[in-house]
Amino acid sequence: MKIDPDSNADLSAQIAGAIRDAIISGDLRVDERLPSESELSDQFGVSRPTVREALKRLGAQSLIRTQRGATGGAFVNKLTYPDAYGQQITTSTLLLSMNAVSFQTACEARYALERACAPLSTKRRTADHLATMRAEAHRQAQPGLSDESFCASDVAFHRALVDAADNPVLSYQLAGAVEAMQPLMNMITFTARSRERIVALHTAIADAIEAQDAEATDRHLEELAAYTNELAQSVFDARAKQSASKSGVSS
Amino acid sequence: MKIDPDSNADLSAQIAGAIRDAIISGDLRVDERLPSESELSDQFGVSRPTVREALKRLGAQSLIRTQRGATGGAFVNKLTYPDAYGQQITTSTLLLSMNAVSFQTACEARYALERACAPLSTKRRTADHLATMRAEAHRQAQPGLSDESFCASDVAFHRALVDAADNPVLSYQLAGAVEAMQPLMNMITFTARSRERIVALHTAIADAIEAQDAEATDRHLEELAAYTNELAQSVFDARAKQSASKSGVSS
DNA sequence: GACAATTAAATGTCTGACAAATGAAAATCG
DNA sequence: CGATTTTCATTTGTCAGACATTTAATTGTC
The missing domain is CATH 1.10.10.10 (Winged helix-like DNA-binding domain superfamily/Winged helix DNA-binding domain)
Structure with a gap:
């Protein structure tokens, strides 16, 4: 030295x-x-x-x-998985918030990663993971649920899906995607989304994973990704419209 | 505060x-x-x-x-992608070296992530990315190449594949997989591997990506994953045999 | 007006000191 | 002798004050 x-x-x-x-x-x-x-x-x-x-x-x-x-x-210090998760999440959050990443890019990355997990999850899912996904989907259907709680439950659902792959390295790698990107995406889309639609998709995903149908799981995840992008697009369109009408009034 | x-x-x-x-x-x-x-x-x-x-x-x-x-x-400080890459690689390296991750687990995670990238890469690959992959595959076929250089070229090949997806968030997420796991896996398998076989697979992957054939790309990546696992298995078997014969002599 | 010297502000580093925590050894007591 | 308490040495945590170095703005000079 x-x-x-x-x-x-x-x-x-x-x-x-x-x-x-x-x-x-x-x-x-x-x-x-x-x-x-x-x-x-x-x-x-x-x-x-x-x-x-x-x-x-x-x-x-x-x-x-x-x-x-x-x-x-x-x-x-032995670097534990929780330590590594935390660093991953902090870094991902900052990277996204400081680098003007387009919604589409983040969404694409996030679902590409999750879809990489899904085949393993369908193969290895335990009763425990299924129960968590069911419970979160059920919670999301409660009428009085706050937006924050819905978002937290959404994250918990996807984390369970990822953890079902039973590969700690994969869970670590996806921590940033699930715990950093998902909340950011929720912040943009929560005004426009239909909770029913999301709950239905979550339920369909849980069903497909329970049935160990990898193809159906992938299809439903793709639908969820498409719906998320659609929501973001409508939010951005609405914002553009609003700012256009504003400038119209002021001119 | x-x-x-x-x-x-x-x-x-x-x-x-x-x-x-x-x-x-x-x-x-x-x-x-x-x-x-x-x-x-x-x-x-x-x-x-x-x-x-x-x-x-x-x-x-x-x-x-x-x-x-x-x-x-x-x-x-604005957290740049290179900064985030660096942290990701350091954390991944330490996590793997300190937590007794099985080869199979690491290999599974690594290829699951890369296969998540591949469909996007086949769609968006530019001439630049293809040229890099070709050049690295060609370098790997040189007879006099040292093991270190072969490994570095291997990493460069896979990085080009990942970057071809043209999604910086995905590239960041995969930095740990490509730059930390791949070298670790190389350290285990380099004694047993057939360079010809790997070059052939790399070439097949580059061909499939050039042809924008996502299905073929995925298949060849799966083959590469299977071959890597096979190599590791043979290395571990050889080690077990050696230690068994040693203990047999000493007894 | 252009260029050089000065100055002020900030981080980088050092010295020396004391406080607080903590385990081990020593001392004490039953 | 054994158990408990006390003492003590070691180490990190914190502080105060000082000086060195870097850097840009200011000032002075030609």
Whole structure:
């Protein structure tokens, strides 16, 4: 681990990079304790605050965890699925909100990914996953349900569908699609959508998965994607109309 | 933005969380300048080193960038696709290496995702993407190619396939699958694989995509997945045999 | 008006210190 | 001797103040 004081990068960034590389390469193993902050500052030839800044960077990426006390210190953290989900969702949310992604592009990506899951889900779905999907579809049919709750239930339905594939790596990869894109899409379409239509499609999907009919599952997911795009289009059309009439009045 | 000094969490973590929330919620917009470190330390009632640790956490997630000098400071960073790719790849690599994911699980996830892309790629592929795939397949057929270069070319081939879908969100989502899983899988299978067989499959895939034959593309990708699994199985069998014969000698 | 020197503001880094947590060792008591 | 309590050393968390470095705006000069 060598540090170049003349480099353009911050010392703390260089130190964080060196430790990160050691973790990724396996030189530092899970649950292994790093040297104390004082020792690290000696090793790298920098002050303790600088080392601390480097450690905070790594902590923010869930690469290490710290513990106070006599036997405390910084330990290489095992990156758990929930940790990875969280990062995935945060990154996806920010990426979409900061990059002016068209609705169509996001929707296409989201359903392409979910349809990749579906064949596995139809094959492996358990009673548990089916029960969750049924329960959420049922909840969505309740008349008094708030828009927020409907959206949350929508997410839960799709998460159950994805988890039914019984592949944690796939569930992780789809976390961004389901938990970041779906809410964003809901925010756009919720004014125009017909809950009955969505519940009917969700029920049809659950039926197809229960019957282990991959072809029908795919068809209904495609319908749901098409309906979502249709909704977005009508919302955008309505907005365009409104702004046109506004400018007409003002002129 | 309020901070609770009695909370269990570090002050720097609380401050980082408060600023992160402000960014995600849109209270702080892209390229907006945060108050200076001194002002932040006054606002939150903590010292400057503590504020700095919080800012380093955010910097590690590419949420802010800092600039020195008179008009410098911390700015809300626009999360670019390359940034997001990088995080995705790092997280995926660590998740796989730390969680004892079976080869089968990883391979299944990876090909499910790529096959989700393929129909879009067959529809939208440009001459550019086709040329890249052809060039990489050609490179892979060179006799003197090192294993590292073959692996890198393999990744480049699949990245071109994914990018041909012309959906940046999908490309981002698949970055982990292509750039993290593919190299890991290569590390396991490279001793046993037949380069000819892989080049033939890559060529068949490129042909199918050029012909815009989605069905054939999917079939060849499935073959590639099956062959990869087969290779891994043979490697694992050989390892098991070797360790069995070893223990037989020693007994 | 163009160019050079100065200045102010901000981050980057260091030193030294104290507080708080925590496990281990030592001391004490039954 | 065994169990409990106390002490203590170690480590992270936080603070204060200072100086170095970078950078752009300002000022001064020709």
